[in-house]
Amino acid sequence: MLQTNTNVSYQAPGHGGLCNVRDVLDRIGDRWSVLVIATLGDGPLRYSELRRRIGTVSQRMLTLTLRNLERDGLVRRTVTPETPPRVDYALTEVGSTLHERLAPLIEWAEENHPHIAASRERFDSALKRSS
Amino acid sequence: MLQTNTNVSYQAPGHGGLCNVRDVLDRIGDRWSVLVIATLGDGPLRYSELRRRIGTVSQRMLTLTLRNLERDGLVRRTVTPETPPRVDYALTEVGSTLHERLAPLIEWAEENHPHIAASRERFDSALKRSS
DNA sequence: CTGAATCCCACCCGATACTG
DNA sequence: CAGTATCGGGTGGGATTCAG
Numbered sequence: 001m002l003q004t005n006t007n008v009s010y011q012a013p014g015h016g017g018l019c020n021v022r023d024v025l026d027r028i029g030d031r032w033s034v035l036v037i038a039t040l041g042d043g044p045l046r047y048s049e050l051r052r053r054i055g056t057v058s059q060r061m062l063t064l065t066l067r068n069l070e071r072d073g074l075v076r077r078t079v080t081p082e083t084p085p086r087v088d089y090a091l092t093e094v095g096s097t098l099h100e101r102l103a104p105l106i107e108w109a110e111e112n113h114p115h116i117a118a119s120r121e122r123f124d125s126a127l128k129r130s131s
Numbered sequence: 132m133l134q135t136n137t138n139v140s141y142q143a144p145g146h147g148g149l150c151n152v153r154d155v156l157d158r159i160g161d162r163w164s165v166l167v168i169a170t171l172g173d174g175p176l177r178y179s180e181l182r183r184r185i186g187t188v189s190q191r192m193l194t195l196t197l198r199n200l201e202r203d204g205l206v207r208r209t210v211t212p213e214t215p216p217r218v219d220y221a222l223t224e225v226g227s228t229l230h231e232r233l234a235p236l237i238e239w240a241e242e243n244h245p246h247i248a249a250s251r252e253r254f255d256s257a258l259k260r261s262s
Numbered sequence: 263c264t265g266a267a268t269c270c271c272a273c274c275c276g277a278t279a280c281t282g
Numbered sequence: 283c284a285g286t287a288t289c290g291g292g293t294g295g296g297a298t299t300c301a302g
């Protein structure tokens with residue numbers, strides 16, 4: 001087992017590691033944060049372009065997600081006073097380190113999606129037979 | 132930029148990569164899946180021990196989370212007919228590859244929690260001043 | 263010990279309309 | 283273009299109860 005020492009602090013009863021992990025995971029565990037960070041991984045983007053790339057996100061949720069990421073110091077918001085207004089978003093240094101950890105996960109998701117879909121089908125049809 | 136090629140398929144309009152990524156992230160993006168996978172990373176555990184380690188999870192949610200992970204082929208459920216009954220949970224091979232991608236993320240969460248908490252405080256008190 | 267079933271509410275998030 | 287404000291449905295998930 002290679003991973004034995006990755007989560008030493010989990011057993012700490014009631015305090016420490018696990019709660020903090022939950023704090024952070026709750027933030028990026030919502031519907032859009034991971035996709036925003038992944039999309040900004042290619043470089044800064046303005047609001048409209050970011051929205052276009054993600055495609056299915058609503059105006060409200062994109063704004064909300066960006067605010068929270070900015071609040072946590074993961075994304076930097078830069079306003080350029082023009083008409084029409086221009087706002088660019090970029091990962092901070094800390095945000096970039098998160099993106100580095102996220103990239104393998106996203107890659108994994110793409111690679112293993114077929115396997116997971118197949119497994120779901122097997123499971124569901126096995127359930128059907130036993131009902 | 133090192134990560135330029137990690138999300139090549141994102142721009143694919145309406146089909147392909149991004150949707151699949153969302154499929155998978157929706158599964159592990161819930162409140163408990165990541166913590167369950169991380170906890171099982173140390174090795175197989177029976178239901179009660181798993182629950183004790185996570186600590187704050189309700190019976191219902193732990194069972195539900197495990198069912199979904201089993202459905203997706205990430206966790207294997209082994210029943211040993213005894214009295215009282217004994218059920219062990221372990222990562223599958225695929226589940227282990229996910230855990231490998233997850234471990235750096237969790238480590239990141241632990242390391243950066245202080246920074247994030249501080250950033251939140253700064254942001255909130257800056258808001259207060261401007262209100 | 264492991265788990266299924268039911269109740270129920272907070273909140274997430276989408277749709278829509280309005281503003282500088 | 284880049285937001286903010288408001289409303290409302292859907293649902294995630296906790297508490298509780300029952301069962302094998």
